[in-house]
Amino acid sequence: MNRELTANDQAERLAAELVRFNSVFIRLAGPAEIGFSNLSIVHTLHERGPSRLSDLLDTERIKQPALSAAVNRLVADGLVTRSRDPQDGRASILQLTAAGEQLVRTRQERRVSGLQHLIERLPQSEMGSISSAITLLAALMDAHRMTEGTDSE
Amino acid sequence: MNRELTANDQAERLAAELVRFNSVFIRLAGPAEIGFSNLSIVHTLHERGPSRLSDLLDTERIKQPALSAAVNRLVADGLVTRSRDPQDGRASILQLTAAGEQLVRTRQERRVSGLQHLIERLPQSEMGSISSAITLLAALMDAHRMTEGTDSE
DNA sequence: CGGATGTCAGTCGGACTGATATAA
DNA sequence: CTTATATCAGTCTGACTGACATCC
Numbered sequence: 001m002n003r004e005l006t007a008n009d010q011a012e013r014l015a016a017e018l019v020r021f022n023s024v025f026i027r028l029a030g031p032a033e034i035g036f037s038n039l040s041i042v043h044t045l046h047e048r049g050p051s052r053l054s055d056l057l058d059t060e061r062i063k064q065p066a067l068s069a070a071v072n073r074l075v076a077d078g079l080v081t082r083s084r085d086p087q088d089g090r091a092s093i094l095q096l097t098a099a100g101e102q103l104v105r106t107r108q109e110r111r112v113s114g115l116q117h118l119i120e121r122l123p124q125s126e127m128g129s130i131s132s133a134i135t136l137l138a139a140l141m142d143a144h145r146m147t148e149g150t151d152s153e
Numbered sequence: 154m155n156r157e158l159t160a161n162d163q164a165e166r167l168a169a170e171l172v173r174f175n176s177v178f179i180r181l182a183g184p185a186e187i188g189f190s191n192l193s194i195v196h197t198l199h200e201r202g203p204s205r206l207s208d209l210l211d212t213e214r215i216k217q218p219a220l221s222a223a224v225n226r227l228v229a230d231g232l233v234t235r236s237r238d239p240q241d242g243r244a245s246i247l248q249l250t251a252a253g254e255q256l257v258r259t260r261q262e263r264r265v266s267g268l269q270h271l272i273e274r275l276p277q278s279e280m281g282s283i284s285s286a287i288t289l290l291a292a293l294m295d296a297h298r299m300t301e302g303t304d305s306e
Numbered sequence: 307c308g309g310a311t312g313t314c315a316g317t318c319g320g321a322c323t324g325a326t327a328t329a330a
Numbered sequence: 331c332t333t334a335t336a337t338c339a340g341t342c343t344g345a346c347t348g349a350c351a352t353c354c
Contacts, residue, residue, distance in 0.1 A: 009271040014267045015261065017290040018178060018256060024297050035344070036189075054311060066345050068313060073344090088302035090311040090353045107170060114157045116164040122289075129289040134281040136275075139273040143274035144177050188320070207335065219321050221337060226320090243329045243335040314350070319343105326338070 026113035029107040034077065037062055038070050042079055042096065046104040050095040052085065079103060181267035182260040189214055189232065191223055195249065199257040203248040205238065218239055232256060 032039050037060065044059050045051060053067055060067055071094060074080040079100035085091035096104075120128065154269040179192035185192050188215065197212055206220055213220055224247060227233040249257075267290060272283065 007272060008265070008269060009273045010287070011265045011272055011291050013287050014283060015264040016274075017180075017287050017294075019261070019269050021266070021290045021294055022175060024294065025175070026166075037344075052311080062344090063346065064312065065314080065347085069344070077159075088311085089352075092312075093259075108172070111168040111172070112161070112164045115168050116161060117300065118296040119160060119164055119167075121299055122292055126289055126292045129282070129285040130167060132222040133289050134163070134166050134170050136279055136282040136286050137167075137174045139275050140271050141170075141174055142267075143179065143271040146274055147270065148305070190320075205335085215320090216322065217336070218323085218338080222320075241330075241335090245336075309351080309354085312351085315348090316346100318346075322340100324339090324340075326336100328333075328334100328335085328337100330348100 020031045025111070025115075028111045030110050034079075035070075036075070037066070038074055041067070041070055041074060041102055042103060044081065045094060045096045046101065050093050050094060055092075056094070074100070172268070178264070178268075181264045183263050187227070187232075191227055194220070194227060195253055198233065198247060198249045199254065203246050204245060205244045207244075209247070227253070237277060244269055 034042075040060055041056060042146060043107055046054055048055070053064070053071065057064060062070065071082065071092075075082055080090060081095050081097055082092045083095070085093050119127075122130075181291060185194075193213055194209060197209055201208070206217070206224065210217060210220060215223065224235065225247075228235055232250055234248050234250055235245045236248070238246050272280075275283075
């Protein structure tokens, strides 16, 4: 049960540190220009490739009409293209433009650059823990995928 | 210079994993009920204790009128109290109520609980990397504090 | 016609800018 | 008077709900 206590303790500390670190990390990519929701849509399209509106509905935390409007904005901004699905007349196919891909890439580059500056200032003793942190985060994501669908909502 | 390449590579991978993991992590606390900005204000008051509006202005990413209105909402919701500073007639002192503190606590508990579920599903090989990840995150925060003020904006 | 996909209309919260009141 | 602190007024972006059009 010492192990139980330790596991809970670790979750507490990890959560606390993640919250604090995130407040810094999320700003590394710089100001968004486009809103959070729009950014999230662009990001999701980047990860998934061409998708329909209803595919995005599952991940984006907004409702259909808001999503529709958001996509219209993104199209107007030249970040996304809409085309009709020849297989299904009801569906639109959404896809990032080159500018949309560039936006994602630029933000990620800024994050990397900011993170690099921080890493350079790390004490030598911490350098080794970076790669284990990377695999830890990946493992936590795997663990999350395993629980998806079994959780309510 | 092999070390240079590795450092950049690590920053890239860490940034990518953090972005992906965050999309899960930020949802662990559940829906906000109150908006993002309001939540951020509550969180900041929790971390700093009693503050004035202009203290919050530095950290919150909104302007004075929006901050003022947001605080009014929080007061109406019973999460924050305003009182005048007897030392300075211009200033309001903002402070979390018990309900406000409870909100922060509840959200953190949900994060911890969600994280614990994920940790329980980790392969044994990753269990050891949690505590090193905690110290890494803390070290990265320290590194960030060192660079604050030297960066533009 | 029934279910899925997407849009239209009206409303509302919450941000912004610019002007303004009050205290130091 | 000038600066700091906070609010008021008007506008705008982007979310929501509910009704509706369109295609399978």
